[in-house]
Amino acid sequence: MAEKNRQWCLKRRVEASELIGAQNFEFIETDIPAPADGQVLVRTLVLGTSPAQRGYVSDGRSMHEKLAVGAVMRGRGVAVVVESKHAAFKPGDVLTASVGWQDYSVHTPTESNMSIFNIAKITNATKPLSLHIGLLGGAGATAYFGLLDVGQAKAGDTVVVSAAAGGIGSLAGQIAKLNGCRVIGICGSDAKAQWITRDLKMDGAINYKTENVEARLKELCPQGVKVFFDNVGGAVLEAVLNNLATRARIAICGFISTDYAIGQQSGLANYGNLVRNRARIEGFYIFDYIPRFAESEAKLRAWYEAGQISSCEDFDDGLERMPDTLASLFKGTNQGVKMNRVAPDP
Template identity: 40%
Template structure:
């Protein structure tokens, strides 16, 4: 084939915060398709904090990225060639694919999308793994009850924005923690959070005391670190804590040492549980249907930070760790083709 591909490889295990030198762009040929394969042109790709953990050569819930191999993540693309009876040229699909402009993959490794239902990007965000993470983590582990207080850290991120809105749908008081005045305004004025705290300028412990006069019943933890220490000091009897992410710790080179939290859990008969969205794979359809219903009814809104250009993918990823994004961080790689 005459078309050239371009892809991004991981070439070093990052020490601390990743740097551009840990990645390499590489031009390569596009292989001929085999039976039951399709050639997918990347339209949008997702960059997510969990990818940082996969860059370490340590045991986790998914294998680490291999050095000198293509990084992979959520991709929405368009089939431009097909040797499949299931997918035709022009079909839009989603899958866990490589950070590259073109992916030659089996038809079983992607799922066909209907772009008339919702914008394509929502399949990587509010109607995709992001929304499902918020849905199951909050409702199954957090189990918010009307009138309770829910605190969300990383509240202006892709998952946090959805968590807070679902918590409001359930009739709770919602307090978000984020890192800029712009994000604070968005949480309160745009999404209807009851209160929001800027962890960069506020005294988080005191601000939480003021924002949660009746204590904290549910904590959805996206960040870990000192912010979570402050929240856990204010939990109520029977509190539930869902551990979704620990972005404050991802770039540390040594094990973090903080307060011992067991006594707080013990004296409050509290539950703390970590989860991965794939734990709920058998129920994905249920969650997706409910999220789509709320979206259609106007009960859910979403924010996307879309970076243009495949060449800016690494910058978009690194921006996650300096809080540059509000909502879902995506890279637009190409325009869809008219097939």
């Protein structure tokens, strides 16, 4: 391996209202690390993205540990073992891990960190391998448990999904359909609206950039919104609060519209509708569902293998593009689970 290891390292924390991008990172080359006893050297194949990654490198409040300036940017991905000094792994094995924004990384699998959100060997290696951090990984589990467990969506319910063309939203909308719900997706372009209704079979779409969301919800959900799977927050959440059905459930997955906005937020002025409609807003955190991941993975795999669900992947190609890949989440230009193809599947 004469090759070098390319890495994106944190150069400067992202500022409150700044769109994260290449200016925050430095793209360097170092030597490929060597594994010690008990370690594996892996090569990154696919890197995933998450709005939470912005939290790692901002000064803002976050649920996650902050990344030090100079450190390799943190991120989960699919990787292949290229050299192993660990009994449970051999070259060619594939795994998901927090590999970081780099070509190569060394890991120390221990009994305690070999789990779905640490180092997880992929034993049922459905291809493309990107499925294992998308539909069959955190994105799928988030959509599944957020919709069915937190949102308690049931057949016949009118379900609204925001960022419905996004990674998690596109899966949540399809899972709702597979569970017998009527689904309205909110998204940011006519092309996305067409995609989620025609290809993903959602029952209706609202383009929040060109339409009055509150008025359109009133038209499309005349009985009110029973379950809202929210990735967005802010004005869209306010619009849904003004269109709640009795005993509605709102599962807050994220709030990309407001969490990184500047200055004082206006917030939910109309939360009183929660009382008028005996409704609920609940935030959730996918790590709490790790003990139940086998359940979501089995369901999602079965739907996928039966051709009933699309995995909705949106790829950029090349590690050098990774800052832009992450930035696309905040620009809303992605369609499906946004990932970066660092190297081809073996």
